Amino acid sequence: MDNKYSLVTSGSPHEKNARSTAGIMLVMITSLVPTLVWSCVRLGLRSLLVTFVCVLSCVIFEFAYQMIFKHRTTIHDLSAVVTGMLIACNMPVAVPLYIPIIGCFFAIVVIKQAFGGIGRNFVNPALAATVLCNLVWKKQMDPTFVGSKWCVNLDNIESPSPLTHLKNAEIPSENVFDLFFGNATGVIGAISVAMLLIGGLYLLGNKIITWHIPVTYLGVSAALFYILAEDGLEITFAVSSICSGALVLCAVFMATDYTTSPMSARGKLIFGAGCAVLTVILRTYTPLTCDVALAVLIMNLLARPVDALFKPKFFGSAPQKVK
Amino acid sequence: MALTFKGGLFLDEKKNTANKKIEIFHDIDEYKIPLCQHTGDPCVPMVSVGDRVLLGQKIADDNGLSAANIHSPVSGVVTEVAEGQYIGVKNDYLNERSPDMIPFGEKSGKTLDQLTTDDLISVVREAGICGMSGAGVPTWKKLSVAVGNIRRIIVNCIECEPYLTANHRLLIEDFKSIAGGLKILLYAFRINRATVAVTDRDQKLVNKLKKALSGDEIGLRVLADKYPQGDERQLIYALTGREVPVGKSGVDIGILTLNAQTVSEIYYAFVLGCPSIYRNLTVDGDLVDEPMNLRVKIGTPTSEILDFVGIKKDTGALTVIHGGPMMGETIASFDTPIIKTTTAVLVLGAKKCETAKKKSIFLRNTTCIRCAKCVDVCPMRLIPSDFAVSFEKKKPRLCEKLGVQNCVLCGLCEYVCPGNVPLLDYIRQAKGIKNTDDQGGNDEENG
Numbered sequence: 179m180d181n182k183y184s185l186v187t188s189g190s191p192h193e194k195n196a197r198s199t200a201g202i203m204l205v206m207i208t209s210l211v212p213t214l215v216w217s218c219v220r221l222g223l224r225s226l227l228v229t230f231v232c233v234l235s236c237v238i239f240e241f242a243y244q245m246i247f248k249h250r251t252t253i254h255d256l257s258a259v260v261t262g263m264l265i266a267c268n269m270p271v272a273v274p275l276y277i278p279i280i281g282c283f284f285a286i287v288v289i290k291q292a293f294g295g296i297g298r299n300f301v302n303p304a305l306a307a308t309v310l311c312n313l314v315w316k317k318q319m320d321p322t323f324v325g326s327k328w329c330v331n332l333d334n335i336e337s338p339s340p341l342t343h344l345k346n347a348e349i350p351s352e353n354v355f356d357l358f359f360g361n362a363t364g365v366i367g368a369i370s371v372a373m374l375l376i377g378g379l380y381l382l383g384n385k386i387i388t389w390h391i392p393v394t395y396l397g398v399s400a401a402l403f404y405i406l407a408e409d410g411l412e413i414t415f416a417v418s419s420i421c422s423g424a425l426v427l428c429a430v431f432m433a434t435d436y437t438t439s440p441m442s443a444r445g446k447l448i449f450g451a452g453c454a455v456l457t458v459i460l461r462t463y464t465p466l467t468c469d470v471a472l473a474v475l476i477m478n479l480l481a482r483p484v485d486a487l488f489k490p491k492f493f494g495s496a497p498q499k500v501k
Numbered sequence: 502m503a504l505t506f507k508g509g510l511f512l513d514e515k516k517n518t519a520n521k522k523i524e525i526f527h528d529i530d531e532y533k534i535p536l537c538q539h540t541g542d543p544c545v546p547m548v549s550v551g552d553r554v555l556l557g558q559k560i561a562d563d564n565g566l567s568a569a570n571i572h573s574p575v576s577g578v579v580t581e582v583a584e585g586q587y588i589g590v591k592n593d594y595l596n597e598r599s600p601d602m603i604p605f606g607e608k609s610g611k612t613l614d615q616l617t618t619d620d621l622i623s624v625v626r627e628a629g630i631c632g633m634s635g636a637g638v639p640t641w642k643k644l645s646v647a648v649g650n651i652r653r654i655i656v657n658c659i660e661c662e663p664y665l666t667a668n669h670r671l672l673i674e675d676f677k678s679i680a681g682g683l684k685i686l687l688y689a690f691r692i693n694r695a696t697v698a699v700t701d702r703d704q705k706l707v708n709k710l711k712k713a714l715s716g717d718e719i720g721l722r723v724l725a726d727k728y729p730q731g732d733e734r735q736l737i738y739a740l741t742g743r744e745v746p747v748g749k750s751g752v753d754i755g756i757l758t759l760n761a762q763t764v765s766e767i768y769y770a771f772v773l774g775c776p777s778i779y780r781n782l783t784v785d786g787d788l789v790d791e792p793m794n795l796r797v798k799i800g801t802p803t804s805e806i807l808d809f810v811g812i813k814k815d816t817g818a819l820t821v822i823h824g825g826p827m828m829g830e831t832i833a834s835f836d837t838p839i840i841k842t843t844t845a846v847l848v849l850g851a852k853k854c855e856t857a858k859k860k861s862i863f864l865r866n867t868t869c870i871r872c873a874k875c876v877d878v879c880p881m882r883l884i885p886s887d888f889a890v891s892f893e894k895k896k897p898r899l900c901e902k903l904g905v906q907n908c909v910l911c912g913l914c915e916y917v918c919p920g921n922v923p924l925l926d927y928i929r930q931a932k933g934i935k936n937t938d939d940q941g942g943n944d945e946e947n948g
Contacts, residue, residue, distance in 0.1 A: 191912030
């Protein structure tokens with residue numbers, strides 16, 4: 179027996195059955211496909227170009243950074259691809275391409291890799307890129323801006339976006355169904371709430387995200403918008419506000435990012451509620467178009483403190499009578 | 502509805518040997534019997550090289566320490582005595598039984614209702630019984646602590662690790678020994694609350710046991726087949742809703758939990774005077790030709806068992822595990838003998854070679870991505886991710902405050918981790934246990 183075989187020792191457990199990081203990212207990519215398809219149909223094929231440019235930039239920047247600093251590369255975990263897709267979702271269809279490329283650089287090189295790569299970022303990289311682009315290039319980031327006419331459905335980006343209406347203290351001109359299904363103007367990933375929810379359900383079904391953050395975020399926001407609305411218009415205002423701008427996109431895809439959200443269930447509920455409160459404040463009282471992104475970004479900074487404060491008690495640590 | 506606990510995970514059961522009767526493994530030429538088959542100190546040898554020993558004769562004494570006596574599994578001649586390590590016995594195939602193997606009834610003239618806890622403890626101590634679930638706490642020590650403190654006894658027939666079916670077969674083939682052993686314990690402790698805990702995996706077995714126990718004071722409870730239900734703390738929680746306080750055991754809250762095979766050994770120690778020299782175990786794994794359940798004498802080298810069942814590969818690297826795939830230890834040599842706490846022998850293909858990976862430009866990333874999957878499955882409500890992050894920050898001593906001492910090393914966190922984080926290596930390091938060859942983390946499972 180001895181001379182035929184060699185024995186390899188290792189530590190327990192000796193079995194593993196887990197989706198890898200790349201596997202998780204693949205599910206996320208798949209869940210964004212309905213949104214992307216709808217955007218191509220409604221806003222034009224240029225959405226696909228913007229997405230492609232973002233994904234390629236993110237992957238190239240990550241690879242280049244890791245090669246320059248002589249680390250081994252991690253692009254095969256597909257997290258850069260997902261970051262690229264989420265940045266694209268926050269871009270208008272006709273945006274000049276240099277803007278998302280700079281956004282991707284900021285997200286991957288400055289926010290993610292400079293701090294230690296995946297798992298070590300202190301805020302969501304895609305959201306940081308969104309906030310940067312919205313603040314620096316305010317005009318070009320408006321969904322009605324026509325930076326290029328190539329493959330863009332110009333008719334569908336003529337009227338002001340619902341978010342612009344809300345910032346001007348008006349109810350959006352589109353009715354609630356149009357906003358929900360996606361017959362409105364907006365950034366690539368934020369026009370169709372229906373497609374986003376389909377993606378969200380796919381993520382929930384595959385246990386990639388849990389219900390805590392999206393449900394709390396959307397529920398508390400809806401409640402606050404309801405309270406803030408004029409009499410008689412509460413429901414319209416609440417639902418239109420939820421379906422406008424990138425609120426659902428952020429609640430389902432960005433706020434649920436693993437590294438920048440709390441790990442315990444209670445922590446997640448607090449995180450969702452906090453994001454909602456900040457979103458409502460920033461949307462109602464500031465002219466910022468990146469209100470949702472900034473709200474989640476601020477809560478990202480509080481994610482670890484929330485985790486530390488709301489740790490579950492160890493099994494057997496509650497005071498008990500010992501017989 | 503099946504009872505259960507929070508956390509944990511339903512694993513792929515792989516109970517390929519559930520219908521295989523336990524076969525008695527043949528005797529071999531030389532047995533190498535380790536002196537420390539239990540949690541605690543090694544036994545002190547009582548024989549020297551050249552002595553003739555009989556089957557069932559005591560060859561090493563516990564000497565008052567936390568240990569369980571060792572007996573010779575065969576009659577023969579002592580070939581080697583390595584202090585603190587093992588005793589080698591050469592089989593003479595005469596199977597001459599030791600005259601000490603007398604049923605308790607004959608030796609003491611007592612009947613069941615005259616049994617006292619002192620009798621119980623002395624018989625169990627003499628027979629060298631220790632916890633047979635893998636933890637190996639000397640049972641006489643456990644019972645001594647339980648005297649006057651317990652009000653309920655639970656027999657743990659949960660076999661939640663994949664592949665293992667030896668206890669399952671014991672329930673089917675020899676339930677009377679478990680029920681008998683339990684009765685002995687109830688009479689000795691003068692209590693009347695006893696539970697047999699089984700999983701709901703085999704409904705026919707559950708019905709059969711219900712019928713066998715109907716009208717009896719022993720209750721049958723059915724639990725969900727979730728890993729790690731077999732851990733004493735999760736079992737007590739699922740059955741009573743009470744959490745064993747940190748650092749204490751079930752006996753401290755009045756509940757004595759014993760493994761099914763341990764109870765069966767107690768029965769035979771009383772009824773036949775037979776000491777602990779046998780071990781029922783499952784032999785299984787991807788690379789085993791004929792998976793089966795065997796009744797093996799302690800001291801049998803693993804190589805003999807593997808020769809008997811056959812291995813599929815002709816040559817190459819193997820991983821052989823003593824125990825289940827989640828908590829078992831890999832062995833470093835084919836000569837490693839079967840001991841009282843070996844619940845299974847599994848042969849799996851070796852994990853991929855590490856040096857090939859080091860040459861690739863793609864890094865096998867081991868950074869924790871904070872996905873919280875480990876938090877969802879931890880049965881002790883710990884946050885394993887925090888341990889990983891402490892090690893990443895090069896501050897392993899933070900783990901103490903984070904509760905790493907409460908970890909039972911069930912392995913579920915690493916099982917579900919998407920990020921290749923070597924969580925259990927970190928946890929073992931934080932707990933001060935040597936990795937790989939010398940884990941010894943099974944103290945928390947009931948003995």
